[in-house]
Amino acid sequence: MKNLRNNVALLLLGGALLLAACDKKDTGTLGDPVPAGTFTTTSRTVGLTTEVTFTAAPNPDVFLYHWEFGDGTGTNGTGSVATGQTVTHVYSKGGTFKAQLITDGRGGQTFSAPKDVVIPSSLNIVKQLLTNGSSRTWKLDNTVVAPITVGPSDADPVSYYGGNPAPGGLPACQADDEYTFSNANVFTYDAKGQTFVAGATGGCQAPRNVTTPFTFGDATGAGVAQITLASATPAPFIGVTDAPGFTYRILSITNTNMVLRAGSTAAGVVFDMKLVVK
Template identity: 90%
Template sequence: MKNLRNNAVLMLLGGALLLASCDKKDTGTLAGPPPAGTFTTTSRTVGLTTEVTFTAAPNPDVYLYHWEFGDGGGTNGTGSVATGQTVTHVYTKGGTFKAQLITDGRGGQTFGTPQDVVIPSSLNVVKQYLTGGSSRTWKLDNGVVAPITVGPSDTDPVSYYGGNPAPGGLPACQADDEYTFSTANVFTYDAKAQTFVAGATGGCQAPRNVSTPFTFGDSTGPGVAQLTLASATPSPFIGVTDAPNLTYRILSISNTNMVLRAGSTAAGVVFDLKLVVK
């Protein structure tokens, strides 16, 4: 019985000490100031993209680094997102983007000041590939499967025509056509002997050789660049004579290969064309 009374006394004393240790003004908030959210960046060119590494300033009070890169999407609609003190993000287009670091720590959450990240345009690199720095000639790539496909839209570029199932399927009068682009923004089509004309009454016909200016700039819709041929007689084209308009988007390009999409985003039909440097 004596032991029971002693234990009860100890419990009461412990409870009193615990209450005494609590601050009557404690509101339950996190301790310390909100953590700062500053960062530095380094970048490098990777093909037609720019890879940027973001590094947050070290802060022992921070337990979460959250990033928004400013190029679309994100929790605030301002960019792609990632977490970590050091992260890497790839920007696929040039421009000035507002990157933001959000930190969580003992003092709560801090939205850092958005910082401009300037990404150089890839258009100069694309045009260098397109023209070879002076003048470069391309041909449809008859050595691959499906050098030409046709579909109703950017999201479905193949359902109308999936392309030749084996290499070497293009008509000879189409496979030998040459398409030349110069740094002076002049396009030249050389049919060699004949032009393949699409349609029920088409086939190999008289050559439709032509030279015309083209405009070059950012792509409207998917693509790394866009070129639009000026009207001329005969009507200029790349790859196929029945493309819906004179707009061609460069979906991808290297020093040897290029994929073009003939038809604007509103055309109602698109042709994907695989080309190779002559």
């Protein structure tokens, strides 16, 4: 009987120890480590947007990579979303966005520390394209149809003059003109010998070379940006001498081509001009 009591006591003690051990280790998970989420980014300019590629560090414990990009309303309230170890997202506006990686694995789900993704504003991208970051020279594109058109308004930019019907129609003294924009907001016009002066008594005349400051900012009306030349002597212009005022709106721009609209929304006449990088 004494041995039986001893065996029962040992059994109860062993059970208590086993329960205590199980309780101590029980964390409510499957026992694998919670996957840590870290990532890197690379970016490139695409038109007037910025494309960012996000790459998560590989982790054998992760079976799902989930991203929030910080520029909308995602599941965690922080942005538009995607899944995959490597994903690409296009930011259409500038600013600082907090991107986050969410990983799911055998050990559960975890959120990475938010990472600031700094996106340049579209104006900064336009300025970069206009000046190449330092200085860039443009010319009227004499290789295309209708490099210059004229109309009464933004809604109708062509009815006054539809432009040359074939490439190569610009006067030689206009086709060789050069327009240089610096990142320091300085505009230089080089006539290359003669300036084409518009009007009934115009034609190729003495050069009107000039250098003047310009302001750069958001377009008023149609356009992705706006250039306003400062008054100077001779009177500065881009493309045509009879442009309405000193305001030019950039309708579109790439690394090689630009479409300018001379004339504000209140000008009563607009000149659209196609330019190309020299």
